[in-house]
Amino acid sequence: MTWLGALLCVPFIAGCGGGGDSGGTGNVRVLNATHDYGAIDYYTSDTLVLSGIAEGAVSSYQSVSEGSYTFKFKPAGTTTTALSSSMTVSKDTSYTLVAYNNGSTMSSTYFADTQSAPTSGTAALRVFNGAAAAGYVDVYVTAPDADLATSTATASSVASASVTSFVEITKGTYRIRVTGYGDKTDLRLDIPSVTLSDQQITTLMLTSTSGGVLVNGLLVNQGGTVTAYKNANARVRVVAAVSGNASVVTGTTDGSLNSTLLSPTVGTYVTTAASLSGLAVSVNGTALDTSALAVSTGTDATLLVYGDASAPKVKLLADDNSPATVSSNAKIRLVNLLNGLDGTISLSADYVSVGDNVAFGGVSTPTALTAGTGIRLELTTPLRTTALYTATDVTLVAQKVYTLFAMGDASSPVVVLRKDR
Structure with a gap:
């Protein structure tokens, strides 16, 4: 493999006016790399140019006069603007304009499709990290049967909204894996088989998932097709919170979610097929009904097993482990699994509410708060005049997520503060 340049940052498109010149034309196509906007419409200078571009799809090229344009993306068929920004088109140049998620909002970037063909017998590959919530990542392009533990990253420490330079890779079939930066055990995406053809020029675009940690992939060929590689996995952890220190046993057909926990215990996240094939849960040897339990691909989830040992319950919570939008903030939420309390509970941080009136088996909405040290957490219920739990020297780290x-x-609460990412 030969690097063709240094790591550089692809800017978000900044506003710079509107209107085109008539001296020449360029070409623009639009890639919808979002995951929760559905199909989108593309406008330039308030004129509808392309409509109904599906998620994961790319439009054909449209001829555009050279110059600077204000453009807008709107959910298909609506008048609501999801993003308004601008780009400059040069004559005789083709561009791919990309819409993608940046947390709860839409962002965009664009690439000039002008990379020269690589050396004969090789393909040219680069990586764009459009998964803002995932943070820095490493990308490994290896033989399909290569051991990740002994592999060297093809692209390392790829920051959000940045693109690597192209690297030449001998044509052939490869496995592509994405991990958290510096941690090969933190697998974010696994594409088992990708064929790179002779003199192919392609960009691996990483996009966010609703869970915030795993990523999806799009292989965007310069001037050509786009292939989506949607993450088929989810991250799931088991929480055993059944009365009487009951034993909770879980398992799946592939063994990824096999565990035995003594209540009360909070397990760790494991990566598992989102299908949860063969999911089984038992409490003290008695099987529970799991037929209604399901997770979506790319999500994080908590499998709660809780309640009285004579009639235990099981449910799945969707976990939003995206970091706070403000860089100095952390996020926290409250889960109520407190047996024998016939009422709600609330959580405050430094006397400010961060989770109000959470019923048994319920969860509060994640709340952003200023990170720091010496934070006072207090757990209360309207049924008592004294706190259920108080901690006066808690550290919450910026950009981390806690439950x-x-x-x-x-009568004797067990409180566990867990850093989810």
């Missing part, structure tokens, strides 16, 4: 689990019995 406070209230478990055990009301």
Whole structure:
């Protein structure tokens, strides 16, 4: 492999006016790399140019006069503007304009489709990290049977909204894996087989998932097709919170979610097929009904097994582990698994509410708060005049996500503060 340049940052498109010149024309196509906007419409200078571009799809090229344009993306068939920005088109140049998720909002970038053909017998590949919530990532392009533990990253420490330079790779079939930066055990995406053809020029675009940690992939060929590689996995952890220190056993057909936990215990996330094939849960040897449990691909989830040992319950919580939008903030939420308390509980941080009136088996909406040290967390219920739990020297790190689990019995609560990412 031979690097063709240095790592550079692809800018978000900044506003710079509108209107085209008539001296020449360029070509623009639009790639919809979002994951929750559905199909989108593309406007330039308030004129509808392309309509109904599906998620994961790319339009044909459209001829555009050279110059600077204000463009807008709107959910298909609506008048609501999801993003308004601008780009400059040069004559005789083709561009791919990309819409993608940046947290809860839409962002965009564009690439000039002008890369020269690589050396005969090789393909040219680069990586764009459009998965803002995922943070820095490493990308490994290896033989299909290569051991990741002994492999060297093809692209390392790829920051959000940045693109690597092209690297030449001998044509052939490869496996592409994406991990968290510096941690080969933190697998974010696994594409088992990708064929790179002679003198192919392609960009691996990483996009975010609703869980915030795993990523999806798009292989965008310069001037050509786009192939989507949607993450088929989810990250799931098991929480055992059944009364009487009950034993909770879980398992799946592939063994990825096999565990035995003594209540009250918060397990760790494991990557598993989102199908949860063969999911089984038992409490003290008695099987529970799991037929209604399901997770979506690319998500993080918590499998709660809780309640009285005589009639335990099981449910899945969707976990939003995207970092806070403000860089100095952390996020926290409360899960109420406190047996024997016939009422709600609430959580405050430095006397400010961060989770109000959470019912048994429920969860509060994640709340952003200023990160720091010496934070006071207090857990209360309207049924008592004294706090259920107080901690006065808690450290919450910026850009991290936390869950406070209230478990055990009301007479002797067991509180676990877990850093989710």
